[in-house]
Amino acid sequence: MLVAVHDGGVQLLGVSGRWTLPSGHMVFIPAERSYRLAANGPVHLTLVKFTGAETVWHHTGCWATAMSTLAVEMCQFAHRWGPDRDPTDRLANRFFDTMGQLFAVWFDNKRKMWTPFGNAPDLERAIAFARDHIETASIADTAVAAGMSERTLRRRFQDELGISWREFINEIRMTEAMRLLGRGESSVTETAYAVGFNSLGAFTVAFSNYTGSTPSAYARSNARAREVRPLLAPSKTASPGAAPMGRNNQF
Structure with a gap:
């Protein structure tokens, strides 16, 4: 589907x-x-x-x-x-x-735009801590919150979740940045600081690599889309029970 x-x-x-x-x-x-x-x-x-x-x-x-x-x-x-x-x-x-x-x-x-679930309580604590402290979360602080060493945290992220710490923290930062810029409630600079970047240039590079668009261009594109969305008829919002369907579809 x-x-x-x-x-x-x-x-x-x-x-x-x-x-x-x-x-x-x-x-x-x-x-x-x-x-x-x-x-x-x-x-x-x-x-x-x-x-x-x-x-x-x-x-x-x-x-x-x-x-x-x-x-x-x-x-x-x-x-x-x-x-x-x-x-x-x-x-x-x-x-x-x-x-x-x-x-x-x-x-x-x-x-x-994917965040893994931890398959153990300590990994769940690590994921939750990083997500809740996205502006300041470091691997050192996250390891302390999870009750393990930095080395162990890195290894378990890779072995048990299939994603490195660096990939994970970039994922949650970029996903949150897309949300903030897409809603138009934060400037590019405010968004960069909100997701843990001290350099606007570094944020721009990371965001562009992740989305294929600069933060400013992404924000402008979403602003234009918001102007068009009110033209969409609310009555045509699909629900799981009334979704458009192909031939003999079941899910």
Whole structure:
């Protein structure tokens, strides 16, 4: 299933971790994956269900990425069909087949916006401490909070979570930066300091490497999108029980 976030923000909670999805992003959830969506406020989503035959791109886990202009337009167009549509509708069948084929293009990026769950109480403490103290968290302070040495913390992150400490802290910093800039409530400089950077230049480099866009350009893009979003009809916000569907879809 495809989950597209048009406005607001959601968290996708899976078995091994959570994805934090700001507006303008989407995630692919394989049919065999259990999940839960959570939001702290109003959110505008499109959920599109597909059969395996309609998607040529497959992955064992969820995958998130920014929405292209084409993805936004296709998600909006998909609202003309619901779960009760005629299965012989040639236009609908070809549309969802085409949309499913595009997953291989849309999700051609490394995993991002993902935070692992700890499989032990001390790792959970480490993850929670870093997330709650993102502005100042260091590996030394995080190790103390978790009750282990820095060396042990580094090793266990890599061995048990499959991610290095450096990758982890960059992930949560960039995800929070995207959220702040996407909402338009913080300047680039304020955002840089809020997520633990003392240098605006270093923040710009890190953010650009992560998103492919400078912080200023990302903020401007989201500001333009916010101006357009009120034009979206609220009645067309999809829910899991009324998502646009491909041919004979189940999830």
